[in-house]
Amino acid sequence: xxxxxxxxxxxxxxxxxxxxxxxxxxxxxxxxxxxxxxxxxxxxxxxxxxxxxxxxxxxxxxxxxxxxxxxxxxxxxxxxxxxxxxxxxxxxxxxxxxxxxxxxxxxxxxxxxxxxxxxxxxxxxxxxxxxxxxxxxxxxxxxxxxxxxxxxxxxxxxxxxxxxxxxxxxxxxxxxxxxxxxxxxxxxxxxxxxxxxxxxxxxxxxxxxxxxxxxxxxxxxxxxxxxxxxxxxxxxxxxxxxxxxxxxxxxxxxxxxxxxxxxxxxxxxxxxxxxxxxxxxxxxxxxx
Ligand code: FAD
Numbered sequence: 588x589x590x591x592x593x594x595x596x597x598x599x600x601x602x603x604x605x606x607x608x609x610x611x612x613x614x615x616x617x618x619x620x621x622x623x624x625x626x627x628x629x630x631x632x633x634x635x636x637x638x639x640x641x642x643x644x645x646x647x648x649x650x651x652x653x654x655x656x657x658x659x660x661x662x663x664x665x666x667x668x669x670x671x672x673x674x675x676x677x678x679x680x681x682x683x684x685x686x687x688x689x690x691x692x693x694x695x696x697x698x699x700x701x702x703x704x705x706x707x708x709x710x711x712x713x714x715x716x717x718x719x720x721x722x723x724x725x726x727x728x729x730x731x732x733x734x735x736x737x738x739x740x741x742x743x744x745x746x747x748x749x750x751x752x753x754x755x756x757x758x759x760x761x762x763x764x765x766x767x768x769x770x771x772x773x774x775x776x777x778x779x780x781x782x783x784x785x786x787x788x789x790x791x792x793x794x795x796x797x798x799x800x801x802x803x804x805x806x807x808x809x810x811x812x813x814x815x816x817x818x819x820x821x822x823x824x825x826x827x828x829x830x831x832x833x834x835x836x837x838x839x840x841x842x843x844x845x846x847x848x849x850x851x852x853x854x855x856x857x858x859x860x861x862x863x864x865x866x867x868x869x870x871x872x873x874x875x
Contacts (some may be wrong), residue, residue, distance in 0.1 A: 588632050588659055589725035590688045591757040594785045599629035599850030600871050601661070601787070604857050606633055606643035613644055615857075617651065617781045624858040626866050629850070632661035632690060632760075636668075638805070639697035650684035650779040660686050661727065665694025666707040673705070674713065675720055679687045682723055689752075690727040690760065691717060711747065712818035714754040730786065730821045732764045732773035736807025751842035752784050752806035759784050760852050762809030763791040763802060766811045788843045794861050833865055840869040 593599055602623050607613055610616065619862065623631060633648040635668070645662060652660035662681055669677070692711045707713045714726055728751040731744060736746035748759075759782075764770050770788060771875065791802055796818055803810055810818075817835060821828040840851050855862045866872050 588687065589757075590661060590727070591661055591725050591785070593629045593659070594849050595600065595759055596786070596849065598813055598844060599787060599848060599852075600626070600866065601628050601630045601658075601852045602862065603632045603634065603789070603852060603854045604611040604648065605637055605646045606635075606645045608643045609641070609796065612642075613647060616648065617853070619857050619859050620648075620655065621653060622779070623855065624655060626863060626872050627866055627875075628658045630659040630661045630688065632663060632852070635663040635665050635692075636685070636694055637663070639667075639695045646680055646684065649681070649686050653685040661688040661690055662686050663690045663692060664713075665692045666703040666705050666710070666713050667694035667696065667700075668703070669705040671706045671716065674707075674716060678717065678720055678724070682721070688725045688727065689717065690725065690729070691756070692729055693858070709747070709750075711750040711754045714751055715758055725757050726755060727758050727760055728752075728784075729762065730759040730773075730777070731762045731807075732766075732770045733762075733808050735762075745777060745782070748777065749780060752782055756784060758849070759786045761786060761789045762806055763789050763808055763854060765791075765793070765803075765814050765839065766809065767839060767846060768811075769801065770843065770848075771846060785849035787852050788848045789852045789854060790839060790843070791854045791856075792836045792838065792861055792865055793817070794829050794858075795832075796828055797827070797830075798856075829861070833868070834864050835862065837868045840865065840871070 608704040631652050635645045636642045649662040693710045721814045734744045
């Protein structure tokens with residue numbers, strides 16, 4: 588099913604996982620997928636070459652999500668290293684695996700690279716190309732409540748986002764965001780700028796101090812004062828931090844939904860139990 592049709596009916600719940608590297612076993616992830624499926628998500632997305640890595644077993648993972656038949660697979664796909672022919676070939680592979688949903692991205696550059704080394708420089712070019720090849724896919728795009736870290740200005744980033752909408756994206760997923768206020772400001776500006784696509788909010792469960800610092804730095808999002816206070820109060824005690832972070836994440840999820848977010852997308856980092864605790868405590872699902 589196309590995810591945009593699900594979004595028309597209800598606020599979605601979804602998860603992001605990353606694939607194992609090509610030479611690593613897939614079984615641990617398969618177990619996590621089974622557990623995540625028990626929470627009846629609308630879709631599960633699988634990254635592609637995230638943080639400049641290679642694409643790993645992306646196709647295998649999305650095929651498995653799709654054939655499990657519990658929810659839809661959303662495959663991330665990037666411009667990095669991909670020619671027109673590569674994209675056309677990948678579209679055929681995804682279609683053959685029954686995958687109907689793609690998140691079209693520019694992609695993270697591998698260390699030292701400053702361009703995509705492919706035929707497309709930006710996500711909007713990739714989206715236009717996919718649309719020129721087939722209308723088989725529902726295409727999502729990324730958006731940045733606190734602007735993309737390399738964008739010259741918020742306005743320029745919104746113009747880039749509008750180009751993704753005009754090229755044929757059907758919905759948006761945000762970069763991780765710990766601040767409901769930042770999201771609301773972004774959404775207001777996007778709507779005034781003519782961006783009408785549904786916006787699903789991407790949330791990184793706040794579970795580890797080091798992970799929080801690493802992810803916010805690499806993704807260019809801010810740490811609100813309430814989160815800094817949690818780090819100050821509980822940062823030296825892993826268990827206390829995890830518990831306080833979970834509560835913060837639950838409140839954030841509920842706030843985003845009250846404020847009208849079209850869905851919640853949890854970055855699981857391939858972990859199940861903390862994510863399940865958050866989903867249940869936020870009242871998104873009842874115990875499987
Ligand atoms: P673009 O939309 O191309 O934007 C990149 C930058 O260029 C922005 O600063 C933008 O303002 C500017 N820009 C955009 N279009 C133009 C244009 N036509 N002309 C000039 N400037 C322009 N990375 C991975 O490698 N693999 C993944 O699986 C992955 N998953 C992600 C999932 C989500 C939900 C998000 C939010 C990000 C993900 N990323 C992933 C990271 C993403 O690839 C990086 O943030 C990347 O730097 C930008 O991708 P984009 O698709 O937003 O690029």
